[in-house]
Amino acid sequence: SLAKLCEYSMALLPEIEEETGQSTGFRQVGSLSIAHSKDRFEELKRVAAMNNAFGVTRVDIVTAEEIKSLYPLLKTDDLLGGTWVPQDGQASPVDVVQAFIKGARLRGAKCIEGVKVTDIRLNGNRVAGVAT
Numbered sequence: 001s002l003a004k005l006c007e008y009s010m011a012l013l014p015e016i017e018e019e020t021g022q023s024t025g026f027r028q029v030g031s032l033s034i035a036h037s038k039d040r041f042e043e044l045k046r047v048a049a050m051n052n053a054f055g056v057t058r059v060d061i062v063t064a065e066e067i068k069s070l071y072p073l074l075k076t077d078d079l080l081g082g083t084w085v086p087q088d089g090q091a092s093p094v095d096v097v098q099a100f101i102k103g104a105r106l107r108g109a110k111c112i113e114g115v116k117v118t119d120i121r122l123n124g125n126r127v128a129g130v131a132t
Helices: 002-020 036-052 064-072 092-108
Strands: 031-035 060-062 079-086 120-124 126-131
Touching: 002 092, 031 036, 031 064, 036 060, 036 079, 060 064, 064 079
Parallel strands: none
Antiparallel strands: 031 079, 060 079, 120 126
């Protein structure tokens, strides 16, 4: 599921940086979703409750005042509230790919750019090779 992929990625990015010495550009800065309408705020609350119930990631329901304290320059007088996910972060897609390539090469893989992959060969549930 998407939740498991997010959880896996959050653990993987620091590991691959440590293993390869290649930065992924990952920064844990949190994420904020805001609600201008009652319907949107109710939707955000439902999503937060579901995430919190499944233990995927902690999602805090925040008031307009709390949003203002997180982002002092944000206009909040027309907000009803929102959700704040402190563990969320961002990574650089280019840096992540470079880190994966470096990690693959460290494990003996040959990485070729500019060719089209036509098939992925599996051995059980692991990639054993690709056809180009």
